[in-house]
């Protein structure tokens with residue numbers, strides 16, 4: 001990968017030169033007025049002028065040096081110190097460093113902390129030829145995160161994917177090093193913990209077609225970091241396809257393959273940190289607009305997530321510069337920045353900050369925001385807030401993305417690539433999911449890129465960053481926060497009309513999806529009871545969508561309330577309700593029409609026995625914050641296999657699971673929850689909901 005790093009250095013020099021030049025030429029086209037332009041034109045133009053992707057890229061370069069492993073690793077703490085020092089140097093933010101235990105045992109909310117991990121060096125040698133295969137100090141991701149110290153020489157054997165019993169049939173791996181292509185932690189579990197192997201050497205999975213084009217690419221693997229596993233944990237190395245195939249060749253030729261693994265690392269009880277900085281509002285300091293970005297990850301991890309962390313630093317500098325120049329005054333409401341250890345570390349912060357939901361009006365999480373769209377084959381993706389916590393924030397950010405799409409905006413050191421974006425329904429995967437949980441209480445969108453093919457590989461470096469894309473996201477997030485922090489009655493009214501217009505589209509879209517289901521069912525000769533069920537549920541789903549939209553509209557009250565706004569909101573709500581009535585008429589017309597055309601007898605349906613039972617269950621959750629995957633796996637033990645199987649058959653299962661929990665408010669019945677989650681992610685088997693809730697009840701997480 002040397003050529004890439006050389007290019008990087010060159011582009012960084014160019015970057016530094018370009019930063020001295022005047023930044024932007026494109027704002028003149030921003031003057032064109034648009035009814036959807038919710039932000040003050042002057043503010044927008046000044047943010048575009050001031051925000052520097054070159055400066056943000058400088059932070060990305062600096063942070064990329066640190067191997068920022070979550071759980072109080074020296075690299076993570078160094079990155080936290082970098083952020084803290086920079087924010088303090090700006091002089092207008094209240095900066096604090098919150099500390100929490102990181103020992104792989106202490107659990108905050110339903111998230112077990114990650115342990116401390118320190119690594120000085122690691123090397124993998126091919127004894128047959130005396131060659132060095134890989135070394136930590138050259139390629140940090142070539143060593144499994146949370147590997148233990150080792151200095152062993154052993155015969156290596158190939159175990160296929162290495163994750164199932166069948167892979168080890170007739171294979172004795174005890175005292176040997178296992179080569180496998182499965183997910184690193186699963187291979188370590190099966191080979192080392194279960195069968196006494198010395199350690200693991202992983203090759204890229206053969207079924208990842210994206211990676212077939214990159215035979216040098218080295219993916220990241222992480223070992224499970226529970227304290228109880230600490231003594232038994234050994235090590236893993238991750239290799240590229242070329243490196244891995246080379247080792248396999250020795251075996252194919254019938255030779256004994258001998259490897260020597262040296263790892264100078266340790267797992268220990270540590271303390272980790274969340275850095276938080278607040279620009280205190282002048283009139284309503286207790287109301288906050290919240291930014292978050294996860295600061296942890298491996299080195300380089302340029303896009304994931306140095307891009308998000310660095311963008312927030314540049315957003316903060318931009319705010320200070322605009323205030324210093326007198327372009328804006330310090331905003332009325334506060335703006336809070338959070339640099340966190342992704343999810344597991346953030347839980348440590350959230351466990352203490354129980355009032356964040358009271359203060360937080362809305363949030364923006366930045367995760368992977370600088371992608372070169374062409375190289376990484378990704379798309380800018382705005383993830384909306386969940387049905388369980390509707391907010392205006394998605395529509396505000398979307399309006400800014402549309403605005404940017406209309407600009408010929410480029411950064412001096414960036415590309416001229418056109419923006420390519422999509423808006424996604426709520427899904428997890430980053431810290432917006434922690435904040436958006438209704439018991440945490442800050443409806444938060446995620447701004448990032450799907451699906452970057454270099455995500456979690458050693459090629460996620462500066463070469464994959466496009467400064468134009470970095471700039472687009474940076475100005476959008478900065479302008480949105482400044483706008484909201486100062487918004488008054490007029491801004492709230494404008495926002496309300498935007499939300500209502502988008503709401504109408506979404507209600508109509510819900511109808512469309514359901515009409516499509518009716519068409520499909522009729523065409524495939526569905527039984528009349530099945531048709532009737534789709535019809536009845538379709539009307540319920542339209543009502544649920546409408547409720548969600550009205551709540552999003554209502555969330556504007558978090559910014560401002562006034563008699564004038566109340567009247568407007570009332571009229572907009574009425575419009576949505578009238579639309580819902582019309583949409584349901586459309587559905588009814590189509591149902592009867594299809595019945596006639598396909599000789600189906602319309603019937604009215606009764607609830608099934610299962611649904612009747614679900615109607616009697618009113619679950620109340622007994623915990624705060626979402627449930628982590630690791631926590632749930634440990635809780636379920638062997639029973640997790642049932643859920644893993646479910647996950648294979650329902651691509652929305654993990655989001656569905658999140659929302660089932662989110663909707664448990666002690667008022668909705670399980671049947672209500674089933675309908676709400678089905679309106680959000682489509683229908684699925686109701687018995688899954690029953691089993692899930694019973695499992696949670698068994699473990700004392702839910703009462704009903």
Ligand SMILES: [Zn+2]
Nearest residue numbers: 304305367368
């Ligand atoms: Zn990330």
